[in-house]
Amino acid sequence: MNFKNWTYLQRRIINWMAKIVLFLFTFLALLPLIMILFYVLRQGGNVLSWSFLTTLPGPTGSTGGMANSIVGSLVMVALASIVGIPLGIVSGVYLSEYGVGKTANILRFSLDLLTCVPSIIVGIFVYGIVVIRYGFSAYAGAFSLALIMLPIVARSSEEIFKLMPGHIREAGLALGLSRWRVILQILLPGCRKAVLTAIMLAVARIFGETAPLLFTALGNQFYARSLSQPTASMSVQIFNWARSGFADLEQQAWAGSFVLVTLILFMNLATRFLGRVRS
Amino acid sequence: MFLRYKRTCLAKIKALDLNPKLRNQRDQTQSLSPKKPKPPKKSEIHFADRAFYYGLKITSWGIIFLLLSMVVLIFKMSWPALHHFGFRFFFNTEWNSVTQEFGALALIHGTLFTSLGALILAVPVGVGVALFLNEIAPRRLAHALSFLIETLAAIPSVVYGFWGLFVLVPWLRQSLQPWLVDHFSWMPLFKGYPLGVGIMAASIVLAIMIVPTIASTCREVFRAIPQSHREAALALGATRWEMICLAVLKAGMSGVIGGIILGLGRALGETMAVTMVIGNRIELNWSLLAPAQTMASVLANQYAEADSDLHLSALTGVGLTLFAVSILVNGGARFVVWRIERKFRGAK
Numbered sequence: 257m258n259f260k261n262w263t264y265l266q267r268r269i270i271n272w273m274a275k276i277v278l279f280l281f282t283f284l285a286l287l288p289l290i291m292i293l294f295y296v297l298r299q300g301g302n303v304l305s306w307s308f309l310t311t312l313p314g315p316t317g318s319t320g321g322m323a324n325s326i327v328g329s330l331v332m333v334a335l336a337s338i339v340g341i342p343l344g345i346v347s348g349v350y351l352s353e354y355g356v357g358k359t360a361n362i363l364r365f366s367l368d369l370l371t372c373v374p375s376i377i378v379g380i381f382v383y384g385i386v387v388i389r390y391g392f393s394a395y396a397g398a399f400s401l402a403l404i405m406l407p408i409v410a411r412s413s414e415e416i417f418k419l420m421p422g423h424i425r426e427a428g429l430a431l432g433l434s435r436w437r438v439i440l441q442i443l444l445p446g447c448r449k450a451v452l453t454a455i456m457l458a459v460a461r462i463f464g465e466t467a468p469l470l471f472t473a474l475g476n477q478f479y480a481r482s483l484s485q486p487t488a489s490m491s492v493q494i495f496n497w498a499r500s501g502f503a504d505l506e507q508q509a510w511a512g513s514f515v516l517v518t519l520i521l522f523m524n525l526a527t528r529f530l531g532r533v534r535s
Numbered sequence: 536m537f538l539r540y541k542r543t544c545l546a547k548i549k550a551l552d553l554n555p556k557l558r559n560q561r562d563q564t565q566s567l568s569p570k571k572p573k574p575p576k577k578s579e580i581h582f583a584d585r586a587f588y589y590g591l592k593i594t595s596w597g598i599i600f601l602l603l604s605m606v607v608l609i610f611k612m613s614w615p616a617l618h619h620f621g622f623r624f625f626f627n628t629e630w631n632s633v634t635q636e637f638g639a640l641a642l643i644h645g646t647l648f649t650s651l652g653a654l655i656l657a658v659p660v661g662v663g664v665a666l667f668l669n670e671i672a673p674r675r676l677a678h679a680l681s682f683l684i685e686t687l688a689a690i691p692s693v694v695y696g697f698w699g700l701f702v703l704v705p706w707l708r709q710s711l712q713p714w715l716v717d718h719f720s721w722m723p724l725f726k727g728y729p730l731g732v733g734i735m736a737a738s739i740v741l742a743i744m745i746v747p748t749i750a751s752t753c754r755e756v757f758r759a760i761p762q763s764h765r766e767a768a769l770a771l772g773a774t775r776w777e778m779i780c781l782a783v784l785k786a787g788m789s790g791v792i793g794g795i796i797l798g799l800g801r802a803l804g805e806t807m808a809v810t811m812v813i814g815n816r817i818e819l820n821w822s823l824l825a826p827a828q829t830m831a832s833v834l835a836n837q838y839a840e841a842d843s844d845l846h847l848s849a850l851t852g853v854g855l856t857l858f859a860v861s862i863l864v865n866g867g868a869r870f871v872v873w874r875i876e877r878k879f880r881g882a883k
Contacts, residue, residue: 267777270774270776271774271777274779278671279671281660281664282663282664282667285746288743289690292690292695292698295698296694347591347594349591350594354591359595359599360595362599363599366599366603368869369602372800373605373804374803374804375806376804376831377804377854377857377858379834380851380854381609385604434583436583436584436586436588439587460689461689464689464691464693466693467692470838474839491693494693494697495807498701499811509697513694517691517694521689524689
């Protein structure tokens with residue numbers, strides 16, 4: 257760019273205009289956030305009550321709630337975490353501690369691939385591998401959530417373990433600990449807080465996932481009697497209410513969004529707080 | 536007495552040097568320590584250590600195998616439709632479950648059109664946010680604002696779609712779109728009726744969702760540019776904006792491009808928000824006001840209630856296309872970002 261033909265005043269004016277434009281862009285980016293939070297708080301806050309959290313969803317005209325979908329979401333996220341978190345941490349340990357060679361490179365590549373796969377594709381895979389044989393179930397939903405969670409936990413825990421300085425590992429080895437005990441008794445406890453933060457972020461992410469649950473857990477108007485039955489989840493319930501076309505069900509969707517957004521934002525804030533304690 | 540002791544010591548040392556037996560003994564004790572320890576044989580490594588290592592390795596191969604089976608399974612499930620329609624599948628706009636005629640062109644068009652619209656809206660904003668937070672805003676403000684931007688990324692997409700459907704779409708229908716139709720209906724982009732739902736609403740919602748992605752990638756790349764480049768520009772008398780143009784944007788261009796492609800990847804695969812605001816009509820249409828359908832949204836709408844095997848297979852074929860496109864796009868983005876980071880490594 258050629259600035260030399262301009263006077264100093266012109267350049268300063270342009271500088272100020274650019275600053276203002278950049279500020280406006282930032283404001284523009286934050287405007288939707290403010291509006292979404294405002295609408296969710298106002299519309300959802302009006303409808304939200306204790307009975308909304310403790311009753312089953314009803315047809316239009318009746319006061320329904322989302323008790324079954326809260327339970328369903330919690331169950332599926334818990335199941336997904338039981339599978340996804342240990343697997344993710346194990347592959348994180350492998351990548352950071354033994355992370356050279358063919359296996360590690362292929363694993364890293366496949367985890368990257370899994371990160372960038374749209375979540376609905378994960379849903380198709382689980383449909384093909386589980387749902388076709390055993391039908392819609394909480395297991396299928398949890399499996400798809402675990403697949404989404406796995407690469408996030410793995411790559412972030414790899415980064416965390418790599419930050420642990422090498423001399424701490426060497427100190428453990430010098431004291432005569434074998435390698436697996438260095439990993440289990442020095443590395444993992446030392447990184448506990450950071451790993452916990454990464455896990456919380458991943459859990460917050462899968463709480464809001466809708467697309468893969470549409471055709472793995474399907475949804476349910478009642479409590480699922482067992483884990484092999486179609487199960488309701490908060491996000492799918494909101495989706496169904498929003499598309500119902502009835503005004504009172506739409507109000508319930510606002511309340512559902514209120515619960516979901518509050519939960520996710522709370523988890524994000526908590527990770528923020530944990531991170532601050534660490535540093 | 537001391538002298539006598541010294542004499543005996545010297546005599547002993549002399550004896551050590553002279554006596555071949557004693558000398559050998561001394562040499563052996565000395566040469567023991569600098570000798571390198573042999574690397575332990577496999578059988579000498581602790582058993583638990585080996586078990587741990589192989590346990591990790593087997594788990595890793597399990598994960599790799601899972602991903603491979605994902606690719607293979609999706610390909611296998613979509614094979615009947617791909618075989619039945621051949622290449623026509625990608626060039627046919629007809630999607631009709633009654634006549635069993637399935638072609639993905641309208642869906643591919645819808646995906647690309649909405650994503651492109653979202654990019655046009657989101658790129659200036661995203662780059663602007665990154666520049667403002669990194670180069671202009673005071674540190675405290677930047678910290679708070681970046682937290683808010685990250686929050687924007689954390690909100691689930693179903694809430695975006697819901698908000699779009701009940702706040703954005705009525706606004707588009709009542710104010711923006713009638714005005715556009717009145718003044719710009721001579722352009723093919725703005726032909727049609729102000730329905731609210733459609734490509735324009737989908738693009739706007741997508742743009743909101745990809746701004747955080749673009750902003751955070753750009754910020755990382757801008758941070759990799761050495762501070763000395765900025766100081767050099769300022770020292771030569773550049774204003775802050777000129778410094779941004781000369782030192783930051785020029786050097787970080789490939790990073791900006793990487794961020795844009797990453798944002799594109801996210802926009803292509805986004806499902807719920809788009810499904811709720813795009814109007815769900817499978818038609819190839821060049822107007823921003825028209826309802827349409829994307830690859831991801833057709834999956835969300837029809838997958839659970841596909842009525843024939845061919846229908847299901849065709850839907851999976853759409854999924855396979857989406858899979859391939861998003862892997863290509865993300866791979867390209869990673870390559871670009873990796874290259875810029877390598878370029879600036881070392882210079883700080």
